[in-house]
Amino acid sequence: MAIDSKGINVYPSGGPYKIASREIGRQVTLERNTFYKGNRPANADRILITTNTDVNQSLLQVRAGQIDYDQYGPPPTAHDDLSKQFGVKKGGNGRYFVNTGVNTVYLALNTSRPAFGKVNLRKAVNHAIDRPAMLRVAGKFAGRRTDQILPPNMRGYREASLYPLKGADPTKARQLANGAKDEITVLHTTSPTSVARAQIIQFNLRQMGLDVKLKPQPFAVAIKTAGTRGSDFDMFLISWFADYPDPFDFINVLLDGNNIQGANNSNYAYFNNPRYNKAMTDAAKLSGEARYAAYGKLDVDLMRDAAPWAPLSNGNTREFISSRVSNYVYHPVYGGAVMNALVLK
Template identity: 25%
Template sequence: MKKPFAPFLTIIAAWTSVLPRAWAAAHGDWDGRPGTWQKYNNPKTPDRYAFNHMNGTGPFRLDRWDQQAKEVTLVRHDAYWRAPAGLGRVVIRSVPEFTTRRLQLQQGDADLVVAAPNQQTQLRGLPGTVIQDNLPQIAVQTLQFNYKINTEANPDAGSGRLDGAGVPPDFFADIHVRRAFAYAFDYAGNLSGAYAGKGVIPHGPIVQGLLGFDSTVPVYTTNRDKAIAEFKEAAGGKVWDTGFKFTIPFTAGNTARQTGAQIVKDTIQALNPKFQIDSRPVQSSSLIQLLRSHKGTVYFLGWFADYPDPHDFAQPFLAANGYFPQRGSYRNPEADRLVDEAVSTADPAKRKAVYRQLSMIAYNDVPYLFLVQPVTYFTMRSWVHGWYYNPIFPGQYFYTISKR
């Protein structure tokens, strides 16, 4: 490496998928040469041969992937270099309707289900089931502002002007608007209603469990008077006098985000009858398209750690080339400089100090509302054995699981 990269060992020790070099190169992927890796870095996933072709050495083989039905079937790889897995077959199925998932679990047609925090009460006490609860997550759920809304043919932005019937492209570029939303939001109500009271209010992008987390970083709290004062400052008073109207798209089936959207609507509209907010459910693929086309107004989005290092939160949230700033058009050159400084610093104490500065920038600029660092849970049949939780591993680790 040309300079220090603090998360290097953490990334090397993390999970990954390994493919045979010759096979990958034969199908248009990286050939392993140092001088060519940038050409293949971060390609569009469907364009890769490995997107729907398997050639690994893991404990399971891909038997079937029904992209239409959103169902994957794995079968045991008996020649696995360790001992064969305990499960002969694994079916991973997308079932959007919670009542269907609950019924399948109750009848024994499903061994393990994932559900929203506020659905746990409907799963508790089912005969023959176990809930693994209060599992910490290195994650954060946010409300994100789009600084440059693409208003062309965009019904979510209404008229596309500040005329009481829409919002202009730069509506959320006004810091007074963002602060108003920050003070209006009901954080306690969101935590109890969307997350069943489980989780904590984050102190910025660096969450608990990571180097750089600092509980002294201030947070926004609900304050109606401050919200009104900020709205009266926005656009020289025109926002308060004229009003606005827009729609919040949220992920269909995500009850936590639906609850959050309703809270935004209720708290903002209660301040001024000229403020109008609607919400609508969209499929995940459609939400991604809204992000890429910059047509969303505000978004409820989460970030889960790829590896347990603060750079994996500071960079995607605050750097100009980060995942969220590229889509919401947030820019702060000082944040860019500090992100680079922190990731290039080996001394943990010095890194921690820099990440506090970044958390303060996030607080002062308000590009996002950091709503909750959630906990999670999984509900499974009591015949499931060998299951364990790893907050940095996505999905389930099927190799250790058996049924008896």
Template identity: 20%
Template sequence: MTSICKGFNRAALALAVALVIPAVQAKTLVYCSEGSPENFTPALNTTGTSFDAARPVYDKLTQFTRGSTQVEPALAESWTVSPDGKVFTFKLRKGVKFHSGINGFKPTRDFNADDVLFSFERQWKADHPYAKISGGKYDYFADMGLPDDLQTIEKVDPLTVKITLKRANVTMLANLAMDFASIHSAEYADMLAKANKKEQFDQQPVGTGPFSFVMYQKDAVIRYKANKDFWGAAGEKALVDDLVFAITPDPTARYSKLKAGECHFVIAPRPADLPEMQKDASLKLINQPGLNIAYWAFNTQKPPFDKKEVRQALSMAIDKAAIIKDVYLGAGQAAKNLIPPTLWSYNDTVKDYAFDAAKAKDLLAKAGVKTPLEIDLWYMPVQRPYNPNAKRIAEMMQADLAKVGVNAKLVTYEWGEYRKRMQQGEHITGMLGWTGDNGDPDNFFFLRGCDAARPGGQNLSKWCNKEFDGRLEKARTIADVKERTKLYQEMQVIEHDDAPDMKIAHSVVYEVMRKEVNGYKQSPFGSHQFNGVELK
């Protein structure tokens, strides 16, 4: 991605940064973020890095109460759901103002139903004027089955929208609080279309959120300013004048900047740095069990990983306990299911594959695999909340695999490219992970659903099991938690036995900030919000 501020030279950038760094300036909050966003339209993205960068700008119809999994009204001030669970009618909030754009856009009207229809129809309808802009891939929308489940989205009146589904979906209100459901300005889109500048829409964002976008220099800085017209409650408004993302991929560099006062907040500290952080009176270290999973996916469409015995064998070949001890340093627990044990419907009766190199070798031989077997092992180039050091884990796996006759070539790419290539299925095996978006087990299990196994989908094992998928689809139509729990527990057994991936760990998520930061609430979804946060 090139800079989206044409004519914004390096001298001007240096001046802009100098105005906001060091972070001790009273009304500027600086977040040392871990990477660059792919763009600023959440519907096009799947990474927490990109969602974090867009989140200050946008609102959704529903939202999660900051720091919790509770769904609450946002741009929709109320809603009703039909008895059959198929029709959702939203009453929209009156008087909500859109930001002005950095390219001269000035809104002439308030938020209304046209903006809702634009935002969803772009993802849903192939003939939408913005459908193909910026690549036109809406992976969240597609992987969750919405292209098939949606029947109509109707504007009842300027402040009422009705969404009708072909089948009931009890996760719908929580899904609409996820980032892919962010609401954009249809008027802004029209202005850019008339100027033949549609590509600016996803690079120079306009929303209704607590902060408005100011500028972005790739791999360097994103700057936002407080939206004085934000509709939210006083405690949820922007409580600082400026918000800056200082893009700093290296965790050691982030920590150094934090100690020097060059940033106020960082995520994903190195486990080895935690004891020192805890002793520093100028810092506040917070943590909570992560709603997450780190996994190693086997591409089931590529031999010999089309055989479950091979996938089971490699699951047995890895010393998971050593990874937890040496890489997570006590900030994680071994995983055996896709969902973490803190989430309802977790099936604790599932037995993890034991570390057994001899049995792994025997299984490979029985599956007809001749050794040495040459594979690739992809690892993430960035630190994630669920995986503190993917390269180190890959090196440990590589050593374990060599002992059973498997030679693993380690592969990585730039973060956005890595995700794109894995979603296309270029890998043989590869590491990734997930942090839940909405507190519902469906939000994890869809990662192994057949919809998400398509090229570009988020099912990185490219595994489609009809028994698993049938239960996944059925559970979405059932309101009864006991019935859903039974289906989800059966799905965990099916997935374990077929072994499309090896579960590595559920991590404890640590975040650290300077002591002058007040009002920040750690999200169970691993997202980062800075409205309602002040400096004292």
């Protein structure tokens, strides 16, 4: 296929479905790939994906059977009612499903800026934040609290009690801050959950003496801002979902200072420590149990001694499907339904 500088709407597929059409920002249509001869399922003739939807409207449409599956998931306030009405399942036949995700919600602390160039202030933030409060705003079955980089279902993870998980400790935070009065800009997206969490963060950090300004931006804009070196932010509230089930995808991808460039960064903490850079490179060369042990140690060492993040939680995947669909199969890496396995009743 020839290269087109404007991008393409259809490209070759080796799987059970092909992209039949695409309207940028609106819809993608998948149809069965007649050239596919493998054994992966293709139960639906066509899958129509509509983008940029409203979560509340989508919930009503799934309830009414107007759409079959909302990839984004129901709004936070809906989960209690959905669980009571339909029960909670992990797969198979049902309507409401909750499964463990491979992800971490966290605050990236911009170490390239004066405030969080100070390691003790980064540690102070980890004591100041109210993790239970920030998890509650995501609704029922939202996940579990954490103070570590790796999610607990990632190979290499080892439990370490580093920072308070049951609530904020402003006294310890003020002690570590040592009278700091820095002005802090918190970058966050405009989703209702992110807005609510940012307000909690603002309250928590003010309790430890910091002057906090919130900077809300739409998701794509916030990612561009945070990924551009030198942008005006001190903290970025964001989450990371595993691209593949290996700790490299969290630690090296998100914290290796050798990867920092002018734009399109994912190391939002701009953490660049030669000692840790080398440890990440060395861990990446290992395999088997030695690899996972090295990454487990790195996770704990990074958060205990350098604290480039303030991890908040590991989120669950909570999904709701229409009454005319069955055979829900959860993909543990990609964190959602295997759409080609869904069956119309």
